[in-house]
Amino acid sequence: MKRRLLLGAIGCAGLNWQSQAWSASGTPASGPAPGQRVVIVGGGWGGLSAARALRQSAPELDVVLIDRDPQLRALPLSSPWLVDRTPERLARIDLATLARQLGYRFVAAEVQSIDRTQRQVHSTQGRFGYDWLVLAAGIDYDYAAWFGDDTRASAQARTQFPAGFMAGELDSLKRKLEEFRGGDLVMTIPPPPYRCPPAPYERAMLIGWWLKTRRIPGKLTIIDASAGIPRFTRLFAEHYRDQIVHQPHSQELVIDPFARKLSTLDGEMGFDHAMLLPPMQASKLVAQTGLLGTNAQGQATRWAGVDPLQLRSLVDDRVYLVGDLLDTVSPLFGHYPKTAHIATRLGASAAQQIAQLSRGSAPTAVALPSSICHVWLSAEPAEHLIMDAQYRQRGDGLIVQTVRQQDNPQPRDEDLQWAQTLYTESLGVPAA
Numbered sequence: 155m156k157r158r159l160l161l162g163a164i165g166c167a168g169l170n171w172q173s174q175a176w177s178a179s180g181t182p183a184s185g186p187a188p189g190q191r192v193v194i195v196g197g198g199w200g201g202l203s204a205a206r207a208l209r210q211s212a213p214e215l216d217v218v219l220i221d222r223d224p225q226l227r228a229l230p231l232s233s234p235w236l237v238d239r240t241p242e243r244l245a246r247i248d249l250a251t252l253a254r255q256l257g258y259r260f261v262a263a264e265v266q267s268i269d270r271t272q273r274q275v276h277s278t279q280g281r282f283g284y285d286w287l288v289l290a291a292g293i294d295y296d297y298a299a300w301f302g303d304d305t306r307a308s309a310q311a312r313t314q315f316p317a318g319f320m321a322g323e324l325d326s327l328k329r330k331l332e333e334f335r336g337g338d339l340v341m342t343i344p345p346p347p348y349r350c351p352p353a354p355y356e357r358a359m360l361i362g363w364w365l366k367t368r369r370i371p372g373k374l375t376i377i378d379a380s381a382g383i384p385r386f387t388r389l390f391a392e393h394y395r396d397q398i399v400h401q402p403h404s405q406e407l408v409i410d411p412f413a414r415k416l417s418t419l420d421g422e423m424g425f426d427h428a429m430l431l432p433p434m435q436a437s438k439l440v441a442q443t444g445l446l447g448t449n450a451q452g453q454a455t456r457w458a459g460v461d462p463l464q465l466r467s468l469v470d471d472r473v474y475l476v477g478d479l480l481d482t483v484s485p486l487f488g489h490y491p492k493t494a495h496i497a498t499r500l501g502a503s504a505a506q507q508i509a510q511l512s513r514g515s516a517p518t519a520v521a522l523p524s525s526i527c528h529v530w531l532s533a534e535p536a537e538h539l540i541m542d543a544q545y546r547q548r549g550d551g552l553i554v555q556t557v558r559q560q561d562n563p564q565p566r567d568e569d570l571q572w573a574q575t576l577y578t579e580s581l582g583v584p585a586a
């Protein structure tokens with residue numbers, strides 16, 4: 155394994171490697187060629203799903219998956235665990251072991267840059283050449299939206315007041331919640347789009363339950379840039395009046411993470427602890443690599459510009475885009491919800507496109523994704539809301555979204571079954 159990895163890295167860095175002639179559209183000019191290479195950046199839900207699907211549909215391709223984190227840590231189902239409402243229910247996945255089991259290569263490394271002209275990914279473990287790149291690097295927080303170029307303030311917010319919307323922060327956030335003895339706790343919710351739209355409200359409800367049942371003399375103030383979700387607004391008022399204050403439409407948020415103070419147009423407050431969730435944007439690699447989308451005014455957005463029916467970058471046929479980093483996909487509803495379910499579906503679809511291209515076939519239209527979310531409405535007794543989003547193409551080619559919501563007043567681990575099915579069917583994790 156080590157030898158293969160070394161050869162791959164050396165070959166990509168040094169050798170002048172050419173597989174075959176390519177047409178301008180990125181379609182092979184002749185039939186399949188051996189040794190074509192796919193590099194997947196990001197071993198989250200989208201990247202792992204793409205790797206698994208490539209192994210199944212194009213086993214002849216050389217697939218390398220790169221992630222800075224050697225483990226997949228699931229964000230779905232994390233909020234009840236944060237407040238000890240449930241144990242940690244989803245296993246952490248060792249990416250090297252999974253890659254060995256499924257037959258692709260995993261490299262634990264930070265991707266520093268991507269040279270699209272040379273088709274090379276530059277990482278802390280060397281350079282990797284590719285014929286196709288799958289970029290599935292998720293999101294980054296945009297602390298600069300709050301602090302400009304004050305990197306000290308950004309670092310203070312990131313380390314002292316983690317939001318817990320990136321998997322690597324979950325253990326630290328849990329420790330900080332365990333240390334919270336009372337006083338003012340703050341949660342900020344940025345303007346959309348952000349990960350899993352109901353997630354901040356579900357987490358707030360569970361924290362309200364935790365404060366109440368543990369008799370912690372604290373109050374959670376939600377500084378929300380938007381109106382909120384009416385169902386949760388009612389729940390906060392009816393069940394957690396003494397624990398949760400929801401401040402919708404909060405504007406002109408200014409935070410001092412050293413003095414633990416914030417202000418909005420509604421006034422100022424201090425806080426004892428906070429979950430500071432800043433605006434989100436696509437992974438910084440997207441901007442660095444020149445893959446940002448543009449809005450109707452021709453200005454760059456914060457997300458990766460994509461052809462939603464092919465999942466290719468708008469500016470580079472060799473780059474497939476998967477998961478939370480996508481820009482809008484339809485003028486009818488904007489972004490796909492940034493969910494693990496959508497990311498896995500997109501990963502499989504991108505893999506299908508690459509498999510077809512690598513064999514010299516014209517790619518067929520991608521299957522549009524779908525997404526199911528199981529959201530906690532009540533902690534005790536447990537009550538869930540099932541949000542089911544489906545997508546189809548309309549006669550004029552635009553993608554249409556249909557969302558159905560259904561209460562699940564007596565959940566029987568449907569959320570766990572949903573996640574385990576994605577683990578096994580989409581990511582290829584062996585059933586426990």
Ligand SMILES: Cc1cc2nc3c(=O)[nH]c(=O)nc-3n(C[C@H](O)[C@H](O)[C@H](O)COP(=O)(O)OP(=O)(O)OC[C@H]3O[C@@H](n4cnc5c(N)ncnc54)[C@H](O)[C@@H]3O)c2cc1C
Pocket residue numbers: 195196197198199200201220221222223228229230231232233263264265266290291292293318319320349350353357437439476477478479492493494495496497525526527528
């Ligand atoms: C609290 C919460 C609850 C949620 N609940 C649900 C739910 O119930 N259902 C659901 O479907 N979704 C849910 N989600 C959303 C889901 O977690 C995300 O949509 C999903 O993680 C997106 O997958 P992704 O592959 O796009 O990104 P990620 O899973 O974030 O994967 C991106 C990967 O890229 C890696 N990476 C990034 N940059 C680099 C670099 N430069 N070098 C190397 N590696 C890099 C990262 O380490 C990461 O592993 C929830 C999210 C949150 C925050």
